[in-house]
Amino acid sequence: MNPNERKLEELMSKMTFDDKPDYRHRDKLEQELLAAFARRQWQQERQSRQNGVWRTIMQNKPMRLVAAAAVIAITGLVCVQFLTGTNAYAQVVQEIRNARTVVYTLITQTNQGNGETVKTDMAYKEPGHLRTTTIDGYTCIVDSTSGKMISIVPQGGYALGEINITKQTSAGGYLASIEAMKNLPAKADDKLGEKEIDGVDCDGYRVTQGDLTTTVWIDTKTGELVQVEQKYTSAPGMNRIIKNIKFDVELDDLLFSLTPPAGYQPFGVELKGDSAIQTEETFVNWLRWWANGNTDETFPPMVAGAEIAKVCMDMAKQGKLKASAWDKVDPSRMFNALLFVAKLPASSNWRYAGSGVKVNTPDTPIFWYRPAGSQMYRVIYADLTVREVAEDQLPK
């Protein structure tokens, strides 16, 4: 290489460009691609290959355990809809009032040791369609106008479900979170200082509503909503962060279709919300099943939301799940047990204190709530007995 050639290459190596990616474009394109991806995927005829995969899963005993864990994931995904920001978004942004669609990312962190965070992409479209997708590809679509849902597992399985709660009948249900967003309070309790989030200077506002404390961060320059943080008194350490919030994004109807993707196989169970078994008894049995199903014989770190699925996955990875228990899992019972908690209204003042508590530890309350119309609380203890207790006798 002669000096002129070297000089030219040197000059070229120092060239500067306006080439810093703009992540607003990247994120917008991501939404378009996901819509296109869903369209393409659902057009594909991949029956034979997916059949093969599903057979592999169901014929292999360890894989049955994995499939059971997948059901937990599905249940958790459904439940997160009930709990996500019940009344929590109420203080967020006025513009959502008229929004036809909302998309956001929900990041939850468990209080389980160094538990990893769970990231879920959410999309809502009027008049009541909701789609959630975890980073692992677990998708849950709920149509509140019919009360039906579908959960799709990336390995090629799906489960149809009925939640028996429609937009019209839900009082404290999952769509209340969307409704709450549309009924924003005029004023926050506190104005916080400034904080930089992802390179954006934000003003913070805090609102406390019952069990929930919500902090809203708004871009100081544009006034746009940047981030929402939620903390629950009843679940210390379990935090939720909502970000990447966008309103009125074009969302293809196919994203909310309840038709199983071509080639996907049913789980063989229908997750049916059944009010008759969404009872304390079902919940106690679920707690028993959980405690007996892990090698530590402890209760779960929390009793709501997709975090359960995450914890479950962590435990499976650590070899803490007993295959004997997981082989006998009853997905429908599990589903309804979790719905029992998910549907308890804020006025029940429910609390969970069972994280890390070993089953049969004497005189240790792990869960309590006040049934509708009652002055007394129902308290579940670690030996799984239940007693009625006056409010002033509740654990502090």
Added chain:
Amino acid sequence: MSITELSGFAFEPDPMTQAKSDPGAFTRLYLRHYDAIFRYCAHRLFERTTAEDITSEVFLKMVENFQTFDGNEKQFRNWLYRIATNAVNEHMRKTARRSAILTWVQWGSSKAGVDEGAAADESQDKQAVIKKALLTLKPEEQAIVTMRFFENLKIEEIAEVVGTSAGTVRSQLSRAMEKLRKHISSAQIDGQEVTL
């Protein structure tokens, strides 16, 4: 973490296969390659908005054909570069757009001269001359130069992107660089010849 990663169970699809049926894996794949493809487009077109448009075009085209793609992630990256190269080349062939870019490069040069100091002026001017010279190359030649010097792709990788042999890429690169040197040498800044 996917369910298949839980306990090291045997069923473990590779990331490319997984991305074909799993939107999460697909999104991760997209996010891993977005920056590189956007930068490549920006390096070819020198203009952000058009680069973003072409980047969108590239990924949407990718989705259309993704189910039939059969290769590993490195081949996937090269495939994206190939789609991007074709898209940019097609765009560049539109004479009107090309002349608009040339105008923009010249305008960028004169504006830099007003705002910056003398040393910066010279650097900006030289950069503008190089950018202008790059645009005089055939789109295929410009693609090779960009991939080699701005994206730091190896000759063999470029060969895979453009679908030819490494030897052919070497000759094309050599010819393109010679053209660039001639253009730059014949260019003038403020009546002075540009010296490398």
